[in-house]
Amino acid sequence: xxxxxxxxxxxxxxxxxxxxxxxxxxxxxxxxxxxxxxxxxxxxxxxxxxxxxxxxxxxxxxxxxxxxxxxxxxxxxxxxxxxxxxxxxxxxxxxxxxxxxxxxxxxxxxxxxxxxxxxxxxxxxxxxxxxxxxxxxxxxxxxxxxxxxxxxxxxxxxxxxxxxxxxxxxxxxxxxxxxxxxxxxxxxxxxxxxxxxxxxxxxxxxxxxxxxxxxxxxxxxxxxxxxxxxxxxxxxxxxxxxxxxxxxxxxxxxxxxxxxxxxxxxxxxxxxxxxxxxxxxxxxxxxxxxxxxxxxxxxxxxxxxxxxxxxxxxxxxxxxxxxxxxxxxxxxxxxxxxxxxxxxxx
Amino acid sequence: xxxxxxxxxxxxxxxxxxxxxxxxxxxxxxxxxxxxxxxxxxxxxxxxxxxxxxxxxxxxxxxxxxxxxxxxxxxxxxxxxxxxxxxxxxxxxxxxxxxxxxxxxxxxxxxxxxxxxxxxxxxxxxxxxxxxxxxxxxxxxxxxxxxxxxxxxxxxxxxxxxxxxxxxxxxxxxxxxxxxxxxxxxxxxxxxxxxxxxxxxxxxxxxxxxxxxxxxxxxxxxxxxxxxxxxxxxxxxxxxxxxxxxxxxxxxxxxxxxxxxxxxxxxxxxxxxxxxxxxxxxxxxxxxxxxxxxxxxxxxxxxxxxxxxxxxxxxxxxxxxxxxxxxxxxxxxxxxxxxxxxxxxx
Numbered sequence: 001x002x003x004x005x006x007x008x009x010x011x012x013x014x015x016x017x018x019x020x021x022x023x024x025x026x027x028x029x030x031x032x033x034x035x036x037x038x039x040x041x042x043x044x045x046x047x048x049x050x051x052x053x054x055x056x057x058x059x060x061x062x063x064x065x066x067x068x069x070x071x072x073x074x075x076x077x078x079x080x081x082x083x084x085x086x087x088x089x090x091x092x093x094x095x096x097x098x099x100x101x102x103x104x105x106x107x108x109x110x111x112x113x114x115x116x117x118x119x120x121x122x123x124x125x126x127x128x129x130x131x132x133x134x135x136x137x138x139x140x141x142x143x144x145x146x147x148x149x150x151x152x153x154x155x156x157x158x159x160x161x162x163x164x165x166x167x168x169x170x171x172x173x174x175x176x177x178x179x180x181x182x183x184x185x186x187x188x189x190x191x192x193x194x195x196x197x198x199x200x201x202x203x204x205x206x207x208x209x210x211x212x213x214x215x216x217x218x219x220x221x222x223x224x225x226x227x228x229x230x231x232x233x234x235x236x237x238x239x240x241x242x243x244x245x246x247x248x249x250x251x252x253x254x255x256x257x258x259x260x261x262x263x264x265x266x267x268x269x270x271x272x273x274x275x276x277x278x279x280x281x282x283x284x285x286x287x288x289x290x291x292x293x294x295x296x297x298x299x300x301x302x303x304x305x306x307x308x309x310x311x312x313x314x315x316x317x318x319x320x321x322x323x324x325x326x327x328x329x330x331x332x333x334x335x336x337x338x339x340x341x342x343x344x345x346x
Numbered sequence: 347x348x349x350x351x352x353x354x355x356x357x358x359x360x361x362x363x364x365x366x367x368x369x370x371x372x373x374x375x376x377x378x379x380x381x382x383x384x385x386x387x388x389x390x391x392x393x394x395x396x397x398x399x400x401x402x403x404x405x406x407x408x409x410x411x412x413x414x415x416x417x418x419x420x421x422x423x424x425x426x427x428x429x430x431x432x433x434x435x436x437x438x439x440x441x442x443x444x445x446x447x448x449x450x451x452x453x454x455x456x457x458x459x460x461x462x463x464x465x466x467x468x469x470x471x472x473x474x475x476x477x478x479x480x481x482x483x484x485x486x487x488x489x490x491x492x493x494x495x496x497x498x499x500x501x502x503x504x505x506x507x508x509x510x511x512x513x514x515x516x517x518x519x520x521x522x523x524x525x526x527x528x529x530x531x532x533x534x535x536x537x538x539x540x541x542x543x544x545x546x547x548x549x550x551x552x553x554x555x556x557x558x559x560x561x562x563x564x565x566x567x568x569x570x571x572x573x574x575x576x577x578x579x580x581x582x583x584x585x586x587x588x589x590x591x592x593x594x595x596x597x598x599x600x601x602x603x604x605x606x607x608x609x610x611x612x613x614x615x616x617x618x619x620x621x622x623x624x625x626x627x628x629x630x631x632x633x634x635x636x637x638x639x640x641x642x643x644x645x646x647x648x649x650x651x652x653x654x655x656x657x658x659x660x661x662x663x664x665x666x667x668x669x670x671x672x673x674x675x676x677x678x679x680x681x682x683x684x685x686x687x688x689x690x691x692x
Contacts (some may be wrong), residue, residue, distance in 0.1 A: 105495035162671070164639045171648075214634055215615045216651070249594030249613040267595040269561045288560055293510045302517075305562070308541035325508070 001237050004139045004201060009071040013202070013239045013261045013282040014253050015315045021307060021344035022070035023337055024141070026243075026263075027323030028063040029075045033330055035062050046091040048303035050076050051122050057129045057144050064138060064146070066330065067337045071139045072163035078145030078206055079153065081191045084119035085112045085183075087154055095158065102157030103169070106176040115187040117194045124198035131199045141241075142200030144191055146207030147229075151177070163212055170221060177221065180240075185225035189232045204241040204263065205229065211246020212263075220252040223257060230258040241284055245322055255281060266321035270309040284317040287336075292320075292328045296335050303339045312346060347583050350485045350547060355417040359548070359607045359628040361661045367653060367690035368416035369683055370487070372589075372609075373669030374409040376423045379676055381408050392437040397468050397675060398424050403475045410484060412676065413683045416549070417485045420472050424491030424552055425499065427537045430465035431458045431529075433500055443506065448503030449515070452522040461532070461533040462506045463540050470544035477545045487587075488546030490537055492553030492576075493530035493567035509558055516567060523567065531571035535578045542584055550587040550609065551575070557592020557611075564596040569603060576604040587630055591668055611667035616655040629656075630663040633682075638666075638674045642681050649685045658692060 003010065008022035029036055039059050042050035050056055059075035079089060079097055081086065088100040103109065117124075123142075130140050133307060145153075152166040153159075160166070170177040191205050210222040230240055242259035244250070248268040255262060255277060262281055266288035273283055291302045303318075310316040318340045352506075354368035361540065375382055385405050389395035405421035425435060426444055434446035449455065463470075467576055469488075476486050491499075498512040506512070516523045538549050556568040576586055588605035590596070594614040601608060601623060608627060610619065611635035619629060637648045649664075656662040664686045670679060 162636055164636045164671075166634040167634070168639040171637060171644040211613065213620075214612045217634075246592075246613060247595075249615070266560045267557065267592060267597070272561075286514070288563075290508055290510045290513040291517060293514040298517040327509075 004136045018314050021318050023318035023340045024069040024071040029059045031326035032328040053125045056126045073141040099157040103155045106173050127198040130272050139201035141202045142195030143204040144188050147181040147225035149209045152209050156183050157164050181225040183227045192233050202239050207244045210244050219253045226257045248296045282315045284319045286321045289320045364660050367664050369664035369686045370415040370417040375405045375670035378674040390460045399471045402472045406476045418485040430461050445503040449501045452519050473544040485547035487548045488541030489550040490534050492551050493527040493571035496553045498555050527571040531574045535575050538579050548585050553590045565599045572603045628661045630665045632667045635666045
């Protein structure tokens with residue numbers, strides 16, 4: 001076990017003693033950073049950006065120097081592994097990903113190819129080079145989308161507000177929908193194993209859209225493939241963090257996924273969640289990201305509030321309830337990181 | 347007390363014996379109906395539509411004949427009373443409402459005028475004429491937006507995904523934000539009294555956006571003005587229904603608002619909610635609206651599921667967790683209403 005020098009993040013997830021609360025931020029390498037935008041300009045497209053090892057390594061590392069975070073998540077996208085199974089998509093400015101060949105009916109499932117690690121070799125290289133550049137100073141977080149969220153993208157063909165295509169498929173062809181989720185679970189298990197073998201110290205699974213399901217549908221469809229992934233992944237010390245947005249209604253099911261830590265949005269009370277978890281699992285979150293649009297005085301109050309709710313124990317990784325937005329100010333993001341470090345000293 | 351002939355809806359809210367579960371649907375008079383679209387074409391703009399008493403009365407009544415619902419909500423918009431206090435807006439195709447003069451800073455609050463019932467006299471006339479046309483066959487539901495949701499519109503100036511302007515104002519100027527909410531509470535109390543005096547049998551308060559707040563911010567900002575409204579409204583038998591989307595995280599606070607019924611989205615389990623309410627309040631909801639995109643077989647299953655969760659007792663009004671969408675099929679909406687009536691017979 002070759003742990004990074006700063007292992008606060010890993011210790012907090014294991015409920016071991018920590019000197020202060022660790023912090024990293026979802027989308028910490030992002031458009032709000034002028035330095036990121038410079039790197040982005042060098043790539044012709046977003047896809048070329050995340051497939052370019054040199055640029056992605058540089059982007060991944062920016063938050064270390066600029067923000068001073070306690071963990072580096074690799075710069076990539078949750079859709080990355082889908083090309084390998086035959087899904088074709090492009091990122092369109094101001095629209096996000098648009099698929100050329102979305103899944104329209106059950107028979108489309110048969111055209112999906114087997115996942116091949118070689119198609120995402122660049123992800124392994126990014127993890128390795130980030131680790132080399134970090135010289136084991138900080139832990140490296142790998143990640144993937146959860147089966148439900150990825151299948152929803154594959155069926156919708158683009159981002160959606162109501163997921164009506166994905167849900168109609170799920171309602172009308174529940175067995176086929178589960179078959180598709182299961183295929184994704186197997187693919188993602190291999191993808192996560194590949195990231196861990198390449199040197200990832202932790203894995204975050206993003207189920208960004210599962211919170212729009214009824215609790216029953218969540219339990220029946222979104223949860224089982226995540227459980228399967230977590231059971232089958234081969235790992236040593238590496239924790240798995242399970243993120244969902246819209247946690248409050250499904251939390252009792254979500255916390256049975258087998259993950260080591262649950263990353264939650266701001267629409268659930270951290271104190272309530274802590275009682276529910278009763279020391280069994282760690283929590284990551286849960287600052288309302290819009291606090292970063294307010295004055296620094298407010299940021300400070302809200303940080304203190306979250307630290308007090310958790311009660312300065314281990315088991316908590318500070319993060320936002322959702323990712324950083326392009327129009328946020330780097331200066332305030334840095335202030336947030338500094339403030340968490342300052343106020344959470346034990 | 348001059349109750350409507352079909353008072354299932356009112357009896358269910360009072361937990362009195364009902365022969366079957368009553369049903370009406372949010373946005374039941376809407377673009378999914380060809381007959382509605384014909385009426386809409388006769389008005390030059392959406393605003394002219396809801397200010398036109400004759401057209402609005404016709405729109406309000408469509409769901410009686412076409413769907414056979416158990417209550418008629420008047421056709422109007424939550425922004426209707428805001429013109430009276432000096433907010434100027436227009437409805438732009440595919441964008442929704444856009445304000446000419448949003449609230450940008452605390453001093454803008456001082457420019458707001460006093461609410462004057464005469465500016466919304468058409469709403470009173472619509473209620474009266476709908477009642478006349480109905481000949482007291484069905485109850486008439488009046489409605490308004492909740493203070494938080496309306497203030498969020500007034501500050502954002504348009505619909506939003508993250509409410510960053512409204513929340514920044516709330517974070518940076520909490521006292522001024524509360525002053526604004528309080529002004530709205532007083533205005534809405536008068537507006538609701540006016541609707542009740544005009545003949546509304548029930549009032550629904552729509553807090554469509556409050557679910558995006560942290561539970562603490564909900565308790566501090568969104569909840570108190572709703573409590574104040576409910577305390578101050580002058581009513582006889584008329585129940586108040588309190589709707590929010592994104593209920594799960596704030597439900598323990600929401601159910602202290604003093605309302606008679608809580609209208610909830612689909613991301614909370616009805617059985618859990620029933621236990622929590624313990625017979626004290628009625629519930630309205632909570633079908634996932636996207637079920638209406640699925641096959642009729644699925645609609646039937648999901649209806650039965652909700653009826654079983656509530657357990658065929660009184661205290662439940664069937665509805666969606668959110669409004670109907672323009673691309674839904676009228677035939678399926680009608681099937682939903684028929685199925686609820688059929689399967690909920692005691």
